[in-house]
Amino acid sequence: xxxxxxxxxxxxxxxxxxxxxxxxxxxxxxxxxxxxxxxxxxxxxxxxxxxxxxxxxxxxxxxxxxxxxxxxxxxxxxxxxxxxxxxxxxxxxxxxxxxxxxxxxxxxxxxxxxxxxxxxxxxxxxxxxxxxxxxxxxxxxxxxxxxxxxxxxxxxxxxxxxxxxxxxxxxxxxxxxxxxxxxxxxxxxxxxxxxxxxxxxxxxxxxxxxxxxxxxxxxxxxxxxxxxxxxxxxxxxxxxxxxxxxxxxxxxxxxxxxxxxxxxxxxxxxxxxxxxxxxxxxxxxxxxxxxxxxxxxxxxxxxxxxxxxx
Numbered sequence: 001x002x003x004x005x006x007x008x009x010x011x012x013x014x015x016x017x018x019x020x021x022x023x024x025x026x027x028x029x030x031x032x033x034x035x036x037x038x039x040x041x042x043x044x045x046x047x048x049x050x051x052x053x054x055x056x057x058x059x060x061x062x063x064x065x066x067x068x069x070x071x072x073x074x075x076x077x078x079x080x081x082x083x084x085x086x087x088x089x090x091x092x093x094x095x096x097x098x099x100x101x102x103x104x105x106x107x108x109x110x111x112x113x114x115x116x117x118x119x120x121x122x123x124x125x126x127x128x129x130x131x132x133x134x135x136x137x138x139x140x141x142x143x144x145x146x147x148x149x150x151x152x153x154x155x156x157x158x159x160x161x162x163x164x165x166x167x168x169x170x171x172x173x174x175x176x177x178x179x180x181x182x183x184x185x186x187x188x189x190x191x192x193x194x195x196x197x198x199x200x201x202x203x204x205x206x207x208x209x210x211x212x213x214x215x216x217x218x219x220x221x222x223x224x225x226x227x228x229x230x231x232x233x234x235x236x237x238x239x240x241x242x243x244x245x246x247x248x249x250x251x252x253x254x255x256x257x258x259x260x261x262x263x264x265x266x267x268x269x270x271x272x273x274x275x276x277x278x279x280x281x282x283x284x285x286x287x288x289x290x291x292x293x294x295x296x297x298x299x300x301x302x303x304x305x306x307x308x309x310x
Contacts, residue, residue, distance in 0.1 A: 001039065001042055001043070003071075003072065003075060003275060005035060005038075005039050006068040006071060006072060006275070007072060007154065007274075007275040008021075008025070008032065008035050008036070008039075009036065009039060009047065009064065009065070009068060010065065010068050010069060010072065010154045010274075010275075011024060011025060011137070011154055012032070012036060012048070012055060013048075013057055013061065013065045014154060016054040016055050016056065017054045017055065018032055018033055018036075018055065024134070024137055024138060026138075036048065043060070043064070045058075045060040046058050046060065046061075047060055047061035047064060048061055069154070069274070072154070072274040072275045073156055073274055075274075075275070076156060076272070076273075076274050076275065076276075076278065079277055079278065089117045089119065089120060089280055089281055089284055090117075090119040090120060090281065091120060091121070091279055091281045092120065092121045092122075092123065092281070093120060093121070093122055093123070093142055093143065093279075093281050093282050093285045094123045094125060094140070094141045094142045094143075095122065095123065095124050095125065095141065095142070095143055095144065095145075095285065096125045096126075096127060096131075096132035096135060096136065096141040096143070096144035096145070096146070097124060097125070097126055097132075097144065097145045098126065098127070098128060098129060098132070098145070098146065098147065098199070099126045099127075099128075099222060099223065099224060100200070100224045100240070100241070100244055101145055101268065102124060102126045103224040103225070103244060104241070104243040104244050104296075104302070105145070105243075105292070105293070105296075106124050108292055108296070109288065109289055109292045110122055110124070112288055112291075112292050113284075113285055113288050116284075116288065117281065117284060120281045120284075120285075122285075125141055128197060128198065128199070129146040129147045129149065129199055130197075132144040132146050132271070133146060133149065133155070133271065136155060136271055136272075136273050137154065137155075137273065139273070139276060142272075142273075142278070142279070142282045143270065143271070143272055143282050143285060143286060144270070144271045145160065145268060145269075145270055145271075145289070146268070146269060146270075146271050147199045147266055147267065147268060147269075148266075148267035148268070148269050154273070154274050154275065155271045155272065155273060155274060156271070156272045156273070156274055157269050157270070157271055158269060158270040158271075158272070158286075158308070159267070159269050159307035159308060160268045160269050160270050160289075160290070160293060160306075160307055160308055161267075161268045161293055161297070161302065161304045161305070161306055161307055161308075162265045162266070162267050162268075162304050162305040162307060163241045163242075163243070163265060163266055163268060163302065163303065163304035164241065164242060164258060164263065164264070164265050164303045164304050165200075165203075165239050165240065165241055165258075165259055165264040165265060165266065166239065166240060166241070166242055166245070166256040166257060166258055166259065166303075167181055167185065167186065167189075167237060167238075167239055167256060167257050167258075167259055168227075168228070168231050168237060168238050168239065168240050168245055168254055168255075168256045169189075169231055169234075169237040169238075169254070169255055169256070170231060170232055170233065170234040170254065170255070171232075171252055171253065171254065171255055172234060173234075173237070173255055174255055175255035175256050175257040176255070176257055177242075177249070177256055177257060177258065179257055180257055180258045180259065180260040180263075181257045181258075181259060181260070182259075182260060182261045183207060183208075183211065183259050183260070183261055183262060183264065184211060184213060184261070186204070186208070186213070186215060186237075186239070186259075187208065187213040187214060187215060187216070189216070189236070189237045190216050190218065190235075190236045190237070191215055191216060191217045191236050191237055191238060191239070192217070192218075192219045192220070192221055192226075192227055192230045192231065192235065192236040192237075192238050193215070193217050193220060193221075193227075193238060193239065194220065194221065194222045194227070195220045195222055196220075198222060199266065200239065200240075200266070201220075203264065203266065204239060204264075207262065207264065218236075219235070219236060224240070224244055227240065228240070228244070228245065228248060228254065231254060232248065232253050232254055239259070239264075240256075241266070241302070241303065241304070242256070242301075242302065242303035242304075243296060243301055243302035243303065246300075246301050265304065265305075267307070269307075270286060270289065270290075272286070290308050293306070293308075294306060294308070
């Protein structure tokens with residue numbers, strides 16, 4: 001049993017399908033099936049129960065998944081520590097980031113990181129969380145800031161920030177950040193929100209359903225600037241994190257109020273791949289990312305609770 005076998009096993013366990021795993025790892029399905037069978041033969045136990053809808057872990061498979069994930073994480077952390085001591089800070093870092101977070105963070109972290117490590121080339125890739133996680137698995141990006149998912153396998157997840165959400169409207173609406181409004185107020189307004197697959201939209205629709213409310217969303221827009229422009233012109237209200245609107249609030253172009261009953265927030269985490277070498281440049285980027293987010297919270301630019309250890 002080697003690390004490659006463990007990594008393959010974790011991928012199959014996560015996706016529950018040989019065909020999907022073969023596509024992700026870009027290997028032939030018969031070869032993948034043979035790897036799983038050889039691992040079961042070596043361990044003298046069945047790891048998966050096969051059925052028409054895919055593959056489910058047996059009790060032995062659940063135990064191996066827990067151990068394998070821990071082993072891969074320890075190997076990755078050890079590799080990163082050794083690289084930190086020997087490798088120069090150069091190369092390329094491909095960073096995945098959700099669009100709304102990118103508009104808040106990308107310029108600041110790029111300026112900070114490039115000033116410290118001018119020999120490193122940065123590429124910022126905006127996309128929804130589900131795509132970023134898939135690209136991490138495929139090795140197409142090195143690190144990602146994503147909205148928390150439930151225990152994604154084969155990834156090292158580091159908590160970053162719990163960001164608070166605000167109702168945002170035009171100057172004429174005269175909302176006040178010191179005066180919260182109930183979530184039920186959203187059902188009384190015309191809203192412009194991201195599309196149905198966006199994590200923000202999912203969060204809002206789930207809470208509306210919990211309260212028996214229906215949100216009026218005649219216009220959908222995934223671009224942050226479009227959401228802000230439509231709110232600023234008074235066409236509709238929207239819901240956004242404070243960091244994305246702090247400049248417009250200071251300039252009096254928008255007004256905002258925090259939401260209560262319930263208070264809404266989203267958890268941001270940093271995701272790194274397990275079982276794949278992480279360069280010194282990626283490790284340094286991760287460190288500077290935490291420092292920049294901490295600075296933004298301390299400055300009042302990003303309203304939320306830091307989850308990282310200072």
